[in-house]
Amino acid sequence: MREKMIGGILAAGLTMLAAAPALAASGELLSGEAYETVDAQVERDGGVTLGPFSTTSAHCRKTGDSRAWVLERPRYGQVSIVKRKGEIAFGEGEPYAHCNDRPLTGTTIRYRPYRGFVGDDTFVFTIRFPDGEVRTKRVNAHVE
Template identity: 30%
Template sequence: MRFFLSLLIFLSVSSLAQADTIRRSIPANKTSSVGAHATYNAQCMPSSIPKMKIAKQPENGTVSFKQVAFKLSEDAGRCAGRQVKGIAVYYKPKRGFRGQDEFKVRFTMDMYSARSAKIRNVVDKYIVEVK
């Protein structure tokens, strides 16, 4: 039973750490939130706030990060609606730019499972359509 519980916790935590391609449409000439990252455990309790870095700069704008509190979306399964602290990702296109831009964000988070601590690095790719 203990092994099964440890495996379940490991699988639920490690599924959070898979890299994604995130697509967003945003208005021109305005800073927009394009994503947010937070970590939480199998009991839906918030974990440490991820450390964020830009892995690949956008060609036609700038990326910034801000610590925020937000409710988890339906993608969080049974944890949906829980309040957590995390980091929001903001994109600001260059003045007058319209079209597609992309960038990559690396976030590092602590993972605790089966009595061991690990650090997980994930790189998400953002594709932003500026309209």
């Protein structure tokens, strides 16, 4: 099975992204009951990983673990929340961009479609960062 990165947040043997305190993803950053939406291209019998999500200090050290919950489970696959090692990756101009490519362990969200499934699936998760910030994402998985 292969995993890959989507929209700056999925990985298949490539760099996994971290953000502090925002989610590492495209789209408008929202909190509360509003959703950010991410479109993910997923290979059939493959999967995607979002994260790791954590916070870092200006010295590129992890300052705390994020917690995540799945609010809406996918109909045609499974989502799991695991701690996983990746690399810090902030966008250009971000205050902590000097930390990019440093190892970091954080909360990751993994989606795997059911074997043989092809089509569209959706799930929603919320992540709470150590500073109390809460982000909710709706992931539209397009399984090919």
